Amino acid sequence: MVFDGEGIMKVAIIGAGLTGLVAANELKDYVQVKVFEAEEVGGLVSSYFNDSKGYHIEKFYHHCFKNDFELLRLLKELRLSSKLVWKTVKVGTAFDGKIFSLSTPFEILRYPYLNLKEKVKLAMFTIKSRRKNYETFDDESAIDGLKKEVGEALLSKFFMPLLNAKFGENAKDVSYAWLLARVAIRSNRKLKGEEIGYLRHGFWQIIEKLSEDIDIKKEKAKIEKSRGWVVNGEDFDAVVFTAPLNELKINLNLPEVRYQSSICALIALKNPISDVYWINSIGTTFGAVIEHTNFMPFEDYGENLLYLASYTTPNSEFFMKDDKEILKIFLSDLKNFGVRDEDIAWSKVFKAKYSGPIYERGYSKKITPYRVAKGFYIAGMTSKPNYPERSMNGSIKAGKEVAEKLKKDLELD
Ligand SMILES: Cc1cc2nc3c(=O)[nH]c(=O)nc-3n(C[C@H](O)[C@H](O)[C@H](O)COP(=O)(O)OP(=O)(O)OC[C@H]3O[C@@H](n4cnc5c(N)ncnc54)[C@H](O)[C@@H]3O)c2cc1C
Structure with a gap:
């Protein structure tokens, strides 16, 4: 443990997504850690639990790749490696519902x-x-x-x-x-198609294990500067901010990062629409149709699960629409794929306001360093390991690296 004049040093971590939870685990044996989470533990990789069937499924489709080394290492540390499965999936494109496998x-x-x-x-x-x-x-x-x-x-x-x-x-x-x-x-795929990975029964298992010994406060964090840092009225020696930068209400002279938003409809179907896992859909309100049960076994869920995915911006008209309206628009386009209302067992809409940075021109200059002020650290989707594509792997790496940097700084202070 690291002590200051008054006792064990205290670190506040803002956000209980992968970055925040990994950082908390890396720091918990050195300092007193408290994590603040405004919405849901797990952040973008949080899951929906289907009560009646008894399974978890990510609110937003997730899979991993063979070179996600930080994720693979973490699974090993958490003793979850045996649940990781690799599968060659079919990918394709659809024009107005006509599907072409391009695997x-x-x-x-x-x-x-x-x-x-x-x-x-x-x-x-x-x-x-x-x-x-x-x-x-x-x-x-x-x-x-x-x-x-x-x-x-x-x-x-x-x-x-x-x-x-x-x-x-x-x-x-x-x-x-x-x-x-x-x-x-x-494009790094084999002749018979692309091989991707999934944690059988869901990535929520990582979140559950990472949360085990961590003090998580389900509160939106309000940060103020005093002699050290104050979060929701409590003093801390340091803050690790892992939430989207738009949520940072203090001025640290950071460049402005534009975010995109995601909307995913999760639909349980009586029958699959194809044998393809990932379909880029052209001419529809959703950009991709992702049939999860063409990747993981149907038996794990007892129903066919499909995501309709769309990306937009936080203040777009589409993002502002309520779930019912979004579903109506999506389901009308899904009819092009031969799906009728009676084929749908249930459907749900999940929205993420800040689902990733827009990798616009000049973005690399906006990548945030870990330490931005004395005792103030930023890590997550705008950190180096998440460029040029944000991922679970990138956030795990960012969580580890920011903890490493903070530990070094505490030793030097
Ligand atoms: C549609 C979609 C599909 C994806 N698919 C994949 C995939 O297939 N493979 C892959 O590797 N990655 C995928 N990702 C990316 C991956 O989910 C993210 O990169 C990763 O989970 C981000 O973790 P994070 O902790 O950095 O950020 P987040 O998960 O965003 O965590 C930040 C947390 O901060 C909280 N927060 C915000 N403001 C406050 C506040 N004021 N106080 C307290 N807490 C606050 C938020 O509620 C959130 O829980 C996908 C993402 C999306 C949206």
Whole structure:
């Protein structure tokens, strides 16, 4: 334990998402830790518990990749590795409900919406993007970079629908660096398809284990500066802020980070709509259809589970709509996939106001350092390990690194 003049040092952690919980676990043997959580423990990776069927399912679809080393290490530490499963899933694209599996080179060759020349160009671009130093393209827009590299036709037919699905109205602002890095990560697939991972029965198990010995206050944190830091009226020697930066009400001269919002409808269906896990859906109000039970076994849930996912901005008209209205709009588009009202057992809408930074041009200069003032630390989605794509892995790494930095600073003080 680290002591100051008055006793054991006290650290407040704002946010009980993965970053906050990992930081709390790393710090708890050195200082007195208190975590403040405004909404739900687990943050973006929190789950919905289906009472009647007795299972947990993430409110927002989640899976992991083979190179998520920090996540794999954490699972080992928490003795959860045996629950991790890897599976080759099918991915595809749908135009107005007509689904094309694009999981294998053979299926891509048969895809009717691109000609052979465009397919070859796409393959070459994918290979090239893995070799590019993406950081040098941070100030260029994805649209400009793609126009130069693959041309207008492939941009409008292939990339624009994907960018629109992922970033909604902010697609035009996204940096080429983000796109290159993302293509490099996601194109690393085997001949028979993409292999992804899942913690059987849900990632909530990580959250549960990480929360075990942590003092979590279910309160929205209000931070004030005095001799040290005051959180909800209590004095602390240091603060680790892991919530979205918009929630930070004190001025620390940080650059403004724009966030996007996510809306996911979780739907239980009597029958699956396809055998594809991830469908990029073009021409619909949702950008992706994710059939969870084409990834994990149906028996784990006793029903077919599907997400309809859409990205927008916190103050958009769509985000402001109530759940009922959103569902109505989504379900009307889902009819294109042959789903009728009587096929739906139940449905729910989950919204995240700040679901990730918009990786716009110049974003890399906005990445937050861990220590921003004496005794004040920031970690989470705007930290280096979460660039160019925020992930569970990135937040775990950020949680570990900020704790390391804080421990070092306490030893030096
Ligand atoms: C739709 C969607 C799909 C995703 N899919 C994947 C995936 O497949 N694979 C993957 O690796 N990652 C995925 N992610 C990303 C992953 O969930 C996040 O990167 C990670 O969970 C972020 O953790 P965090 O702790 O940094 O932030 P958060 O989870 O946002 O935690 C911050 C916490 O702070 C709390 N908070 C906010 N303000 C206050 C306040 N004033 N006082 C107290 N508490 C406050 C919030 O309630 C929240 O719980 C996905 C995210 C979304 C939205």
